[in-house]
Amino acid sequence: MRLNVIAPSTFAALRVIMLAVGAVPAQRMRGMLMASGITPVASFVTLGEVEVYLSNGPVDVIVCQICPESDAGLMLLSVLNRMHKNGKLEQLPSLFWMGETSMIAATCPGDVNYGSRLPATVQTAGIECMGGVAMTALDSLARLAKAAGIHVEILHREGAMVLNDALRAALLIRTKLDSGPAQADFELLTEEELISALTTGEGLRFVFQPQFDLLSRRVVGAEALIRWKHHRLGDIPPSIMIPLVNRLGLDLLLFSLVEMWAVRVMLALKRENFGIPIAVNASAKTLCTPKFAERLAARMHGVGLPARLLKLELTEDVPEPDELLLSAALTAIRAKGFQVSLDDFGVGAATMNLLVNVSFDEMKIDGSFVRALGECSSSGKVISGLVNWARLLKFNLVAEGIEDESTIPLLYRLGCRVGQGYALAHPMEFDDFMMFMRKQK
Structure with a gap:
């Protein structure tokens, strides 16, 4: 059993921004963050807005919405990598992916009867998705991002404990960056x-x-x-x-x-x-x-x-x-x-x-x-x-x-x-x- 030993007020020092499409998801993100003692410093809808903001100062965490209506949360990885390589972003922020989770039945393109031919256990299990994206695909993308130096957390379960664990990881990364030579x-x-x-x-x-x-x-x-x-x-x-x-x-x-x-x-x-x-x-x-x-x-x-x-x-x-x-x-x-x-x-x-x-x-x-x-x-x-x-x-x-x-x-x-x-x-x-x-x- 993991115990969260960091008080929410400890996270207040983190500089957090949000990337979300729509007022309702943004409001839900803000509520979860504030429950952990964090007031987001800004909220954006497009990648261009995030890029401009990052050019003007450091950010510790970007909380992104993964949804079918926008690929901004996924494409943000490319933006961060490009800015870092070009010297426009000295410190890479941690990235939190959040979204609605669902189970989608396994299907084969062009075969509407494919799912019915699968074993019952497979039909029941299906494919776990977040915002319409298969979780396995998100895992693979997150692993590639980490190899490029971008810390990614996939928050596929809501709750204060899950968010606080991710914030703890981001806080440790920031502490390590602050304590070590630049x-x-x-x-x-x-x-x-x-x-x-x-x-x-x-x-x-x-x-x-x-x-x-x-x-x-x-x-x-x-x-x-x-x-x-x-x-x-x-x-x-x-x-x-x-x-x-x-x-x-x-x-x-x-x-x-x-x-x-x-x-x-x-x-x-x-x-x-x-x-x-x-x-x-x-x-x-x-x-x-x-x-x-x-x-x-x-x-x-x-x-x-x-x-x-x-x-x-x-x-x-x-x-x-x-x-x-x-x-x-x-x-x-x-x-x-x-x-x-x-x-x-x-x-x-x-x-x-x-x-x-x-x-x-x-x-x-x-x-x-x-x-x-x-x-x-x-x-x-x-x-x-x-x-x-x-x-x-x-x-x-x-x-x-x-x-x-x-x-x-x-x-x-x-x-x-x-x-x-x-x-x-x-x-x-x-x-x-x-x-x-x-x-x-």
Whole structure:
């Protein structure tokens, strides 16, 4: 049972506007918000009005009506995304979708008798809709929006508790934005500072996040990651650091640093009689470096470690335009005994093409699918399909971004056996990771 521990008056600081067609829906929205201690600062009917308002100041939440008469609530996502990319909207607001819910019988276009031929259970269940839009379609759209950085809540049930839960999420997002460094602050980073950090190691930390068998909770692997704490700006997110590394052409240097620490961990694990693989992220550009496989194999052989203990995770930070070169490079790497994993499956346009044309040992399901599992029915279907696909292609599957304990049994029931995420274990520095592994015994 979830208890709402935030008093309604706490939400009064949120800047909320409404987008609704018609006086009655707008009045109902306003009444629900005011019951939670919020007085909307403005109400609009068209997208154009909302865009003008957003250009003049920040907004925390936009409550939108989903209805057959207007697609404004849906198309607002595109407006927010465009304004954010163009620099006209620094802070993306949370989006709440509200509307009349109903059940519509499943039908087939052009066949009026289709519904009558369905099993009785299907005819009774029908398709759940909000404002005439199938809930599964709204779920999918909301997931895409979240991947673009837009937080979407679908309020398909009325009530103070449902609204307050959504407001709580919006309030936490605003608090996080207010407490952390602004994006503009990170733009103060200089190329010289990054080069200095990578060459001297100042401010760099190397951490290891375990991967678990979801049933036994036994550690079956780990991922090596880098963290950078800037002397002025604090912790630099990987989303800021990695693109800067790639732009400066320092991706091979970054890989070498992380790989060096991965080898240190593997040697320490070997002394403790552990033989789990350690994964290191690498861009296509890095993996296609001439004689990359030979040099990597020589380093592993030189320290007495089998190549199978080092796993290379292909990221899509820097896509390789020459697919033939990438395929040849990965084949050479696998021929040396290294495992190759496709990272963040589901977020890149080239991902599907890569799986068809390039051989992998493993695929990692992007965390956006995993995090949406409890709230988006289509995510479960996607993950189930990926499990079946992995079986057909005979490669391993890892779910990343598991942040909720309740997600773990859901993933296991869908057929996903291995995962990583904060619900299982946070990334740990060398000594902490080794202590954690000793406790595993």
